Amino acid sequence: MAASITEIKRGLNKGEFSSVEITQDYLARIARHNPALNCFISVTDEIALEQARAADAALAKGEVAPLTGVPLAHKDLFCTDGVKTTCASRILDNFIAPYDATVIENFKRDGAVMLGKTNMDEFAMGSSNENSSYGNVANPWNTEHVPGGSSGGSAAAVAAGLAPGATGTDTGGSIRQPAALCGVTGIKPTYGRVSRYGMIAYGSSLDQGGPFARSAEDCALLLQTMSGFDGRDSTSAEQPAPDYSGALGQGIEGLKIGLPKEYFADGLDGRIAGVIETAIDELRKLGAEIVDVSLPNTGLSIPTYYVIAMAECSSNLSRFDGVRFGHRCEHPVDLEDLYKRSRGEGFGAEVKRRIMIGTYALSAGYYDAYYLKAQQLRRMIKQDFQQAFDDVDLILGPTTPETAFKIGAKTDDPVSMYLQDIYTISLNLAGLPGMSLPVGFSDGLPVGMQLIGNYFDEAGLLNAAHSYQQVSDWHLQVPEAFQ
Amino acid sequence: MSLKPTDVRNIAHLARLHIDEADIDRYAADLSSILDLVDQMNQIDSSGVAPLSNPLDATQRLRDDEVTETDQRDKFQKIAPDVEQGLYRVPKVIE
Amino acid sequence: MSEWESVIGLEIHAQLATKSKIFSGASTAFGADPNTQACAVDLGLPGVLPVLNRAAVTMAVRFGVAIDAEIDHRSVFARKNYFYPDLPKGYQISQFELPIVGKGHIFISPAEGEHKEIGITRAHLEEDAGKSIHDQFPDQSGIDLNRAGTPLLEIVSEPDMRSAKEAVAYARKIHSLVRYLEICDGNMQEGSFRCDANVSVRRKGDQKLGIRAELKNINSFRFLERAINFEIERQIDLIEDGGSVVQETRLYDSERDETRSMRSKEEANDYRYFPDPDLLPVAITDEDIAAIRASLPELPEQKKQRYIDELGLSDYNAELLTASRETAAYFEAALAAAPEQNAQLANWILGDLTGALNKAGIDVSESPITPLMLTQLISRIADNTISGKIAKEVFEAMWQGEGDADGIIEARGLKQITDSGAIESLIDDVIAANPDQVEQFRAGKDKVLGFFVGQVMKQSQGKANPGQVNAMLREKLKS
Structure with missing residues (x-):
C-alpha cells in the first residue's frame, strides 16, 4: 500500500472507493504496524470514521473540498479540539485541547480526515524521537534505527504507509531531517507562511509547520491547505499563497542551483555525498545550471540556533506550571513545591536541559554574551543566504550529515545529537523555506537531499522537487515489511 | 564555560524545576558541554551588527479593539487540575 | 528632620479604557464572574498567540503627545519572566528597551503659587496580571484571570519629587491628564489607576541618592501621601539609629497606616527580559503621531x-x-x-x-x-x-x-427690598432705637456705620439691598 494523496483524491472523486473504506484501511494498517513503530500517540478511530462518513456524504452530494475524505495524521503538538494533545510530554498527558490550531481548522475546512496524533520528541526538542515520554519511534527502513526528529512519528507513519500524508513542525530541521532519515518528502515553508496559532511553541521565532508526504506533488496539496494569513498569529505573513499544485510541472530548464561549499565539507558522510552527487547529475540533465556558492557562517548556525531556541523555549514552557491545565504534582506543600515538582515530574531530561540553558542565557549578566550575540549572528547567517540568492534560484545540499543512526547511539551526548542539524537549522534562523526529498540509499537507509528556496518561494522548491521525482522513483520506495 | 552544581541548583530554581540531587552533577556536565558548544559564537566579531529577532524583519499588525471572545469558562476549566467556584486553586499564596 | 531630604519617584499603572484586552478579544469590563472573561490567550493555553490591540497603541501615543514626549518610530514588546499564579504564561508581556513613550514632562502646582516640572522617564504598554483571592478557601488561594491581559500604561517618573505633597500633586496631575485624554477611567477603587512610590532619603546637600524602598498597594491619593510620609519617617529613624535602608518592596497597610516588607518578593528577581518573539516591533509613523496630536482635546x-x-x-x-x-x-x-x-x-x-x-x-x-x-x-x-x-x-x-x-x-419671598420707602422706614426705626450709636457716629466714629447696616439688614431679614442701605444710612445719620 503506497497510495499517494493525489491517487486517493482521484479514487474518491471517481467513486472507486469511499473515504470510510480508505480510512478503515489506514486504521487497520496502524493497528497492525504501530506496535512495532510507535508512530502514533493517539489513534482517533472514531473521529476518523465520523469525518470519513461526513466526507462520503459530501462527496455524494458533489461537495468536494480540496482534501475531502483524505486521511491524514497530525503531529501531536497541533492542538485538536476535544482530543488529547501531548507534545509527547508527561506534563500534557492529560491535556485535552479545548480548541483547534489554525492548521487543524484548515484541514477540517478542506475536508480531511484525522487518523490520529503522531509521536515526536518532547516539545519538538530532539533529532531522533528518543525524547518522547511515549517511547521512541522506530525507523521503518530499519527498526533498530531512529526515524529522526522531532517529527519522527509523522515521517515514519508516511514512510510505512500508515498515513498518506502527515503534518509536522520544523524549528531546526524537525520536518526535513526525519523526512530524510525515513525516505519521504517534507517541506518547511517560509517563516510566517503557515499559522503558528495552536501549534504548541518551542522556539517561536523559528517554528514553522509543514507537511510530509511521499511526493512533492502531495506536499503541494497539503501545504495549500496549511498556508495562508491568520489574524491570530502576529508573525503570520500577509502574503496570499499561490497555487502550489498549479506551479508544478514547469520544469527546471535554466534554473540556477547553488551548492554551498560548506555543506559538502568535513563532517559529511562520503557515501551521502556520493548519493547527492548522483542526484545533482540528474538535475543537470533536466537543464539546471549548477554553481558553487558560499554560506560562510554555516558553522556558527548550531550555537546560534541553540541559544535562541533554548532562550525562547525557557520562556515558552513557563506556562506549564500545573495551575490551569496539564500535570500537577500530588499534594504540593506550597506554591514553589507545586511549580517545581509539577515541572520536574512533567518534563523530560532534554526539555529540562534546554530550559536551563535558556534560563541561564537570558539571566542577568549573560544576555549580551549569549542572546544578543546570537541575534547578531542570526542576521549574519541570514545575510549569507541573501547574498547567495542574488546569484542563484535555489540552494542544494544534503539534508543530514549521516543516515539514520542506531537508537541509543547518541543519547548520552546531547551535543553530538545537536550536530545532526548542521545543514537544516540555518534556514530556520534565516526564516527561509526548505525541503527534503529522498534521492537514494546508503547501507539500506534513505538519503535525503535538501533544497533551499528564497523567501516565499515554496512553489519553486516544490516544482524543482517534482521535476526530479518525475525522473526518479526513490520517493516511491516502501520498506519491505510495510508493502 | 563550566557550571558548578550550585549554578545548576540556582538555574533550576529560577526555572522552577525540581532536579534530583543525584542528577545534579550530570546536569552540570551536560549543560557545561552545551555551553562550550555555544561559546563557539565568540569566534566571530559581530560588533555593529543589528540583532535580528524576527527572521522577516516585519512589523506588528494591529487588531481592531473589538470584543470577539465569549465565555468558555466551563470548557477551559474542565481540563484544570483544581477549580472551585470558578477559581483556579493553588496552595495559599503568602504576601 | 530639616537636615533630611526625601527623594520620590512614582510608577503609575493606568488601565487603558479599551473594550478588549491588549492581546486578545476578551472583554475588559470590570466585575464579571471569575474567569468568565479569560479567553484562551489570557489563560496562556498551549499554542495561543498574542495580537496587539490598536486602541492600546493609540492611547499610549495620546499620552506621549500630551506630555510632550519623544515617541520612537519603533517600539518593542519584551517578556518579563517570573512565576506567579496570577501570571498565566509565566511571563508578562511588557516593554523594556524601546518603550512606546520616551522622555517627557509635566508641570505640577503642589500649593498656591508653586510650580514645578516633573520629568517622566518613560511610559510603556504592558498586560495586567490576574487577581489572587486569599480569603475564599482555608488553605488555598483562588485565581481569577479576568483582569489578565487588560492593557496598562506604566508611567515612570524621574525621582523629581521632594515631598509626599509633591508626589500627590504629580499623581493627581497624571490622573487628571489620563481622564482628559479619555484613555483611563481613573477609578482607583477598581484598580484602574494604581501608584507605586519609590522613596529614599538623603542628607541635604548629598548628591548621591539614598537606597530606595518601593511602596505598593496604594489605592487612594490620601494613602499615597500617608504611605510616603510614613516611609520617609521610617527611613530617617532607621538611619539616625545607625541602621541602613534595604532596597525592597514594601506594602502599605492603610488600616495600620504603616508600610511593611513583602516577604514573598524578597528574593532578588532576575526577570530575564528579552524581545517577545510572538510579537513584532510596532511601527509608529510621523503621520500617525500627527493624526493623534490633531485629535487631542x-x-x-x-x-x-x-x-x-x-x-x-x-x-x-x-x-x-x-x-x-x-x-x-x-x-x-x-x-x-x-x-x-x-x-x-x-x-x-x-x-x-x-x-x-x-x-x-x-x-x-x-x-x-x-x-x-x-x-x-x-x-x-x-x-x-x-x-x-x-x-x-x-x-x-x-x-x-x-x-x-x-x-x-x-x-x-427672598426677593431683595429695593423700595427706598420701605428701607427708609427700617432705617428710621433703627436710628430711633439707638441714640447712643448715633452720637458716636456723629462724633466721628465712622465704623459705627457697620453696626447700623447690620441692624437694618437684620430687620429686613437680610432682604434689603445692602448697597442701598449703606448709602441711605450715611445720608440719614449725617443730617
Missing part, C-alpha cells in the same frame, strides 16, 4: 492658560478649575450661559459648590445643582434680586432639591 495646561489669558482668572483658580476634566466641563457649561460672570462662577464653583460636593462625597458630575442652576443664582445676585448672603440660602435650598433659584426666591 484641549489639555489642562492649555485650558488653564486660556482661563488666565482670556477670562482673567487667577493662576490658582485656573489651576483648580482645570484640575479635573469634570470640573472644567462644569465651569464651561455655566460660563456659556453667563460669560460675563466668570469670576463669580469660579468663586462659587471652587467655594460653596466644591465644599458641598466634598461634604457629600460626590463628584461634580453628580452635583444636584446643575451649571445652569448656578448661573441663574449668580445672575440674581448681579441683577440685585438677592444679596450674596441670601444667595447662600438659595444655594442650600437648591442643593436640597427645592428647585431652581427663581423658584426658591419666589417661594420663600
